[in-house]
Amino acid sequence: MPELAPPPEDRPRWRRPVVLAVAALLCLGLALWWQLRAARPPLVAVETMTPGPVTRVLAVNGKIAPRARVAIRAAVGDVVQDVEVEAGDVVPAGAVLARLDLRHQAAVLRQAEAALAQAVILQAQAAADFGRNRDLGAQVAQVTLDDARRSLAGAAQEVAGRAALRDQARVVLDRYTLRAPVAGTVLTRAVDPGQRVDTATTLFTLADLARLRVETDVDETYALQIAPGQRVRLLLLGSAETRMGTVETVAPRVDPDTGGLAVKIGFDAPVRAPVGLTVTANVVIDSRTALTVPRTALTGGAVFVLRAGRAVATPVRVIDWPAERLIVTAGLAPGDRVITDSTGLHDGQILREEGK
Template sequence: MKRRSRLSGWWIFLLLVVAAGIGWALVTRPWEPKPTLVAIETVTAGPASRVLAVNGRVEPEKKVEISSTVNGRVATVPVIEGDEVAAGEPLLTVDDTQQRATVSQANSQLDAAQSQIQQAQLNLDRAVALGDSISQKQVDDLRFAVETAQKEADRLAALVQQTQDLLDEYVVRAPFSGSVLSRGADPGQVVSSSTSLFLFADLSSLLGEASVDELYASEVRRGLPVKARPAGHAQIIDGEVSYISPRVDSSTGGRLVRVTLPGGGDLDLPVGLTVTLNIIVEQRDDAVTIPRSALADIEEPAVYVIEAGKAVLKPVQYIDWPSDRLIVLQGLANGETLIVDGKAVKAEGALVAARE
């Protein structure tokens, strides 16, 4: 009797297990294919921009390398790196002892020539005063002597001016108001016209300078707006493209672009500081954009959308651009459900469902 009761209990337990398995199967339907859970977004047209982001360096709009036009030994250097200097102020002097002697000698010769003019003119005046008592040839000779003395004095005056101008060259002056970026000479050093003495710049007007890859350089034009952000600064500077190099650097494949940085001088941005330049190449008021990840892993450009629980492949035309989102020109309409990760779909027609 106890054995029959024990067997009945096992049968009841077994029936319960079978019933639970049948219930689970009816609910989960393991024999049916399960949809792949995917991230989605609803296609919506709106304002969009194509932005080319490049890193560049802060550079002064006006920068020159200064050297001396004369050879010699440096006498004084009254400035150091970082000094602000007004236009015309001395930056460096070369020992001018010998040149000053040359100027002094030229002045002495000019003084002597002017004395000769005075004497020749006096002789001529006396001869003219004698009237007919002196021959015309003698008068003409005296007049010629005055003219000769005047020509010699004129020549020596030009020589004095030339030697004085050369003496002025022994003082290297600031070509405009600006700052000393670097100094390449010290007192006692012998310099020549090939010696770089100073790197000098006007830091009140700055530029952002960058190299743009040749793949996208043709899209950049003068006047395009730019959002510039210097490294270490939260402030965004609104600038514009002011210069595009007419050539591509064959060694780097880049094209030089310069961007104005209005007010950059007020921020005391150092030359060479990294600056991110976001060049706004195009702005659209009503454009469809998709994440780059939505592109299907096939040769032709296409994306997947969800229709009736299935992945439907849609060919698209888009503007290829180095950004996370792409502007779609054809192939998608407002309201469609786009699968964000196109590579997650194995094939068209696969069952898919939105991931919550």
């Protein structure tokens, strides 16, 4: 017969209750730890209020612009024959920029000059007739002399009229040549030879790049805060150098379409930069010694001051401004300990200060 396997040994019956007891103690300890942890007051960061120098700055973006800009259009419509300049060329006043096809107008001028020459000849003949009749004296009837005088006057008027037509033709012919009205740099060229142009299209833009400034718009919210004479820190895009400037002009009206107030800022020192380059302008609106709080400390017109381990809601007045810190004008005093972040706090809440 095969041998029977020996019966299994009896395991101690006390092990299972011990395991259950240990697990229960662990759960109880974890629950107690969590309860004690939850009962501990939250940690908060605190700032002690101390007066200090504060500069209120309005940051806006603007563009480099010339002080003087001239848009040049054709005075007559015709086909462009030649273009003498490129964008970026520096030209003196009177320099030729382009010429239109002037053949038709040149013919008009020649006709006017020929008509004037003919009128001058007729005037000379009338003058000779009048002189001859006048010299004959009594031998010539008075009516004949009067006719000669009228003929001479009419010939003189004809000459004057033909001369005016000739001058007008010259003026029109000169309009077929586009010249620079002022010295400057050609900013834009929008025409090529062979192109037909009209009198409404800007063909060239000239500007004086020796004296540049910054043009920007300020939101109407801050229209009462900005004024000529305020100092400005200017940072050109792509440059690490901060340049100083001054608000020169502020528009007298807000643009109803954009809600912006046009502001022009001059540089203290000449600067070389392309027109249209973006510039960050920090306008110094106000400088004073004052208390300030982080914007995150403010909630509903109040901040929380930590007193005896509790959050005390304290109403304050601040200058609302697009900045991370706000100037406090009432409600706080030096030495007050303000909680820097009011999120989730309530009046009377028990708190712990970080680092304590």
